[in-house]
Amino acid sequence: MKILVCISNVPDTTSKITFTDNNTAFNNQGVQYIINPYDELALSKAIDLTNSGANGSITVITVGDSSTEATLRKALAIGADNAVRIDSRPLDAWYVANQIVEYAKDKNFDLILTGRESIDYNGGQLAGLLGDLLQIPSVSIVKGLNVINNEATIEREIEGGKEIIVTQLPVVIGAAEGIAEPKIANMRGIMGARTKPLDIIASTMVDPLTTIVTYEAPPVRGTVTLIEEDNIDELVSLLHHRAKVI
Amino acid sequence: MSVLIYIENTDGVLKKSAFEAASYGKEIADSLQCDTVAVSIGNVTTHELEKLGNYGVKKVINITNDDLKTFVNQAYAAVITDVATKENAQVIIFTNSFTAKGLAPRVASKLKAGFVSGAISIPVITENSFQVKRTAFSNKAIATVSIQSDIKVITINPNAFAAKEVEGHAEIVNFEPSLESKDFGTMVKEIIRNTDKISLPDAEIVISAGRGLKGPENWGMIEELAQLLEAATACSKPVSDAGWRPHSEHVGQTGIVISPNLYIAIGISGAIQHLAGVSSSKTIVVINKDPEAPFFKVADYGIVGDAFVIVPKLIAAIKAHQGN
Numbered sequence: 328m329k330i331l332v333c334i335s336n337v338p339d340t341t342s343k344i345t346f347t348d349n350n351t352a353f354n355n356q357g358v359q360y361i362i363n364p365y366d367e368l369a370l371s372k373a374i375d376l377t378n379s380g381a382n383g384s385i386t387v388i389t390v391g392d393s394s395t396e397a398t399l400r401k402a403l404a405i406g407a408d409n410a411v412r413i414d415s416r417p418l419d420a421w422y423v424a425n426q427i428v429e430y431a432k433d434k435n436f437d438l439i440l441t442g443r444e445s446i447d448y449n450g451g452q453l454a455g456l457l458g459d460l461l462q463i464p465s466v467s468i469v470k471g472l473n474v475i476n477n478e479a480t481i482e483r484e485i486e487g488g489k490e491i492i493v494t495q496l497p498v499v500i501g502a503a504e505g506i507a508e509p510k511i512a513n514m515r516g517i518m519g520a521r522t523k524p525l526d527i528i529a530s531t532m533v534d535p536l537t538t539i540v541t542y543e544a545p546p547v548r549g550t551v552t553l554i555e556e557d558n559i560d561e562l563v564s565l566l567h568h569r570a571k572v573i
Numbered sequence: 574m575s576v577l578i579y580i581e582n583t584d585g586v587l588k589k590s591a592f593e594a595a596s597y598g599k600e601i602a603d604s605l606q607c608d609t610v611a612v613s614i615g616n617v618t619t620h621e622l623e624k625l626g627n628y629g630v631k632k633v634i635n636i637t638n639d640d641l642k643t644f645v646n647q648a649y650a651a652v653i654t655d656v657a658t659k660e661n662a663q664v665i666i667f668t669n670s671f672t673a674k675g676l677a678p679r680v681a682s683k684l685k686a687g688f689v690s691g692a693i694s695i696p697v698i699t700e701n702s703f704q705v706k707r708t709a710f711s712n713k714a715i716a717t718v719s720i721q722s723d724i725k726v727i728t729i730n731p732n733a734f735a736a737k738e739v740e741g742h743a744e745i746v747n748f749e750p751s752l753e754s755k756d757f758g759t760m761v762k763e764i765i766r767n768t769d770k771i772s773l774p775d776a777e778i779v780i781s782a783g784r785g786l787k788g789p790e791n792w793g794m795i796e797e798l799a800q801l802l803e804a805a806t807a808c809s810k811p812v813s814d815a816g817w818r819p820h821s822e823h824v825g826q827t828g829i830v831i832s833p834n835l836y837i838a839i840g841i842s843g844a845i846q847h848l849a850g851v852s853s854s855k856t857i858v859v860i861n862k863d864p865e866a867p868f869f870k871v872a873d874y875g876i877v878g879d880a881f882v883i884v885p886k887l888i889a890a891i892k893a894h895q896g897n
Binding site for chain 2: 338340341344346353364365419420421424443446447448449450451452454455456458459460462463464465466467468470480481483484485486489490491492493494495498503504505534535536537538539540541542543544545548551552553554555556559560562563564565566567570572573
């Protein structure tokens with residue numbers, strides 16, 4: 328099985344989120360970058376499906392500048408066979424999807440895995456865009472995946488339950504929690520990652536369809552009203568009369 | 574020209590979020606001086622669809638084709654794109670549901686439309702610009718996004734906009750789509766619903782608990798409180814990681830992001846990743862024995878104390894309140 332895993336390089340989940348250039352750009356000063364947690368689940372699933380590379384190959388791909396290479400090396404250390412970096416800033420989801428399609432369109436991947444969304448821009452668009460541009464099925468928010476021969480059985484999250492879907496490969500999957508247990512790189516993996524191929528590819532011309540104009544901090548919440556534990560009736564009364572939520 | 578709204582239903586009943594999307598679309602249509610058109614796929618009665626007229630929808634394109642009884646992402650995307658083209662839609666609105674997360678990007682791609690997911694405001698539209706706010710960095714920031722393409726696709730979060738009733742009547746137009754076999758690449762084999770539970774992303778009240786509950790065997794009082802308030806249950810990441818509760822209940826940065834009217838957090842300290850998932854809730858109540866728990870900083874109401882003492886008291890107090 329030939330698998331492509333799309334990787335996003337994102338600020339660590341504990342990062343303080345601030346902005347520079349008159350609130351038009353993320354301030355990456357002192358920020359640690361990681362593999363997007365959902366993409367890490369996608370990669371972990373790819374490793375399971377190929378039996379750690381014995382039954383296939385795993386390529387990881389990202390659209391980013393040279394600073395993203397540490398994250399790609401980490402993906403190689405966890406178990407990918409080779410990495411591809413498309414040398415460009417990721418301008419928007421449409422731009423990124425088209426770059427990946429340009430690379431993937433003639434390579435016959437059986438499976439393309441992405442995370443359900445990145446934890447920085449949270450667009451959640453990539454799986455659907457890739458599916459449409461490559462004219463193959465896509466399933467977003469996938470919490471279970473099994474592949475037997477050429478058929479994938481997919482568990483998709485729905486409100487208040489789940490849906491079991493079957494499809495023939497190739498398919499694009501947006502990985503969510505539950506699809507796999509995250510894998511950790513061991514020393515052998517880290518040593519091996521240094522010599523695995525990491526190709527740098529020039530980007531193609533695509534006009535983005537959206538632009539982020541400005542960022543702002545979320546509204547500050549008011550201060551807490553503390554209620555004594557012997558006075559729970561007051562809480563119920565406040566929730567009913569003041570907050571009007573019960 | 575029109576604003577098109579994709580209307581979701583559950584077993585033939587329109588979701589509450591469908592009316593929210595209709596009202597959101599109506600506001601955009603008013604500023605663009607055009608009509609609001611809805612498209613519904615599935616077995617929904619005319620009577621049910623007519624309700625949309627009270628939320629500003631002028632026309633409902635009703636598709637009841639048997640081949641589209643269950644969700645087929647590619648075929649649904651093709652049908653909605655077809656309707657959008659016929660109705661000359663400038664803006665297409667979806668609710669940011671699990672289904673739309675798969676569907677909206679495919680529709681956007683077909684129309685080469687700029688797509689903003691999880692919008693939190695009505696777009697600001699001028700002659701040369703179309704800007705809309707959405708959350709970014711997992712609720713730790715708000716981004717204003719400009720869409721440059723002629724056609725725009727937007728998904729809005731459930732509960733983020735109140736549905737507004739207006740005087741009006743919706744004309745129901747049955748539509749027979751032309752389907753292509755290449756769009757039936759996926760097949761739904763089975764749908765499994767937790768029928769006794771309120772769906773978490775749609776819930777107006779959410780009762781959430783963390784490691785402070787000490788073990789899965791102690792969730793009985795959480796379930797009881799949830800049932801009493803017709804609320805959904807949720808949990809923190811350590812709880813779902815430990816297998817005490819299913820992943821589908823995990824709210825936070827790497828789980829589900831929610832914005833209910835009332836979020837009650839019990840025995841959850843409020844790590845930054847958890848707060849990211851719930852901080853846009855309208856009212857937050859925190860119950861925690863540690864007065865220094867970071868969750869109190871974003872709470873509206875707080876009780877410092879032992880959950881095992883407070884939750885039963887809260888249940889009794891709510892029962893007394895409901896009895897009145």
